[in-house]
Amino acid sequence: MNPDPDGSVLLTSTDVEELLRAAVDHGGGSLLSWQLDHVDAHPQRSTTATYTAVVDWPFGRRNELLGASVRVGGRTETDERAVIFADGQREVAVWLYPRDPDLPGLVRAAYPEQVAALLHAYEITPELVETDQVELEMIGYRPRRRAVLRATVPIDGRRTVFYIKVLRQKLFEPTLRRHQLLLGAGLPAPQVAAATDDCLLVLPQLPGRPLAQAIFDPQPPCTAEQLVGLLDAMPREVATLPRRNPWTDAIDQYAAMVAAALPPLESRLQWLVTQVRGGLAGIGPGSEPTHGDFHEGQLFVADGRVTGLLDIDTVGPGRRADDLACLVAHLSTVQRMSTVQAARVSQLVRTWMPVFDARVDPVELRLRAAGVVVSLATGPYRGQEPHWEAETEQIVDAAERLVRSAG
Template sequence: MGMEDDPAGWALLTSPGIGELLAAAVAHGGGTLRSWRVDGVDAEPGLQTTATYQTEVEWPFGPRTELLGVSARVGGAAGTDADAVIFAAGDRQVAAWLYPRDPDLPGLVRAALPGGVAQLLTENLVLGRPVDPAQVHLELVGYRPRRRAVLRAVVADADGPRTFFLKVLKDDAVAPTVRRHELLRGAGLPVPEVVAATDDQVLILPALPGRTLAHALFDGSEPCSGEVLVGLLDALPAEAAELPRHIPWADAVGQYAHTVAQALPGLQPRLTALQDQIAAGLDPIPPGGEATHGDFHEGQVFVDGGRVVGLLDVDRVGPGRRADDLACLVAHLATIQGMTPEQERGIDRLAAQWMTVFDARVDPAELRLRAAAIVISLATGPYRTQQAGWQQATEAIIVRAEQLLLSIR
């Protein structure tokens, strides 16, 4: 399949034939590819597709597991692809790299290794003393190739372990992210302080207190009230509404539906029906000018004793509608994976309690339309992360979007 039929490279990067390219990429570095499997697929419809692969490589010094990344762009290799290795794949060019040498995240090379993290912490006087690499325990928390990475660093200290998060960003995201942290902290919001921002695009943040709402959801009692969550969002400073606007997740529902349909063509009619209803409902609604978080869900909120004590990932803070944020949380609650039936019932009860509160703050129909759109965006997750049984999981998520629209009165 050539560029004309597969302009963004989805079919190429997910085909068995990609193994030959992976072998060539490993050989370019002096190794021999022994095995590979797709680890994740990140598609930007109409622009590019990036895939990661878990590989077993035989190097001159011995065997090792490696994470290999490959990107295909519409129109061929360009820009920062030059910082990777360019290979020909049929009638197109693709860029390949071995983690952590991500061409758009130069700081990942240091942030992914204990020695590099010790150097970062020492250079920026984060602990007020030199840090030895042997004191650093690292864990990769999240990696979206060519977009961002987050690592947890636990540092042994005389007074007990100290935990920091290293957020590795693209160059154009650093200054806006720091600005948002400073703005929200100045307004009294419980966001972490940026203790250092390095020249190679790494932000160093201390761990927040409390527990994530994602964990507290399963405690068997309400971890915080819906009113507390709405109050947290309403406490965002008015100045945040003057920042550049990010496109709300719901506005990109067509792109996400296209990605889901590429993976499961049989869902196309249902996705089209969902898109049509969402578009008809949301098109008349103006963009909104409230200060919003932009990616508000249970993984971003830390709670303790019914209070919110922390708020993460403020990169998308800017103008929008309160329904954007509340719908994001509703959609994430509706698509939590891996629950037992009892846990699922508990989450559904909690979501219903919170929805009653949210319905009093925003238009209930708009809330459900936006939540359904965001559910469709989350339906890309099982395939993107190569979850076992991703086909059934994807269809179950689409059912959730349909149920949200059916609940509009």
């Protein structure tokens, strides 16, 4: 029996070096050094990891990003786009960024010259921009899931920002439909400047600034009533879309992921699972139009009002408590704040909670928020943060406080 069927041990240990070295050799290079960068583990199902590396190529030395995946049950169709290595017990798919097997458009979105050509082809820029005039920055990359890059280019003498969203093929058309649906209803979702055959969405920058920054302002960035009103303004058609299960439904899975990374927390996590599962038993899935991943990172604000709503891939039917709980969970787990920042966020939560409590059941709100917090506890390990153990424990602390506050 294979003691490591999901590859979680292999891909996070020095044993992976042989695979990385073989993959680089296959591409014509020589691996000089490497370091684990990101881990996305699903116990007993799959593990995906990325590694920063220094590689000597025939044309010179470069910093590279390598990816590797192991799946229980063997390779998938998209794994065929990577280099497959087998050790007799499992198969490992290895690739060199940006050739992510599940994100075909990333190859085009990752290079300034390709982005310049893309923007001109869709008449976003009136003329072809020189490569050295394109500022390209990776905003987020979940290997084999999604990526977002920020492109800044000159248009009519002004530096103009666009976001390039790189999607999996099966999610591309549904995401585009959601943009069109919310824009048609007058919600402040991003306009779509381009939708490409290789699953890229080009979105202009929203007005205002991220709520994730504004939560630290001396004055409230917006009101709780505005946030609830934004969600309640979603068109009824949203409730007819395919359902995405709320974060809380997978609390067992997330708890297992955290416990696998940090076993001393296992008993506390099991207590949380029992409390959340028991407290929410019998509550139906709901049929309200919901965002599905509503938090401060998805909102833009200006002059005390909401000006933008991002990442609407998850829009669909659900319960309003899920959306509000997601926001509460994120605000309850902001990391690395100063004393002043922590006080301001705490005051904001205390101000907003009574409004949320008037819209949804207060106990359900807190239990669902605790469930979302458990999902967020996977983040520090997944991102290989320098002090991920301590940050993970702090997040679990926040989940326990929410459960206890539910009574």
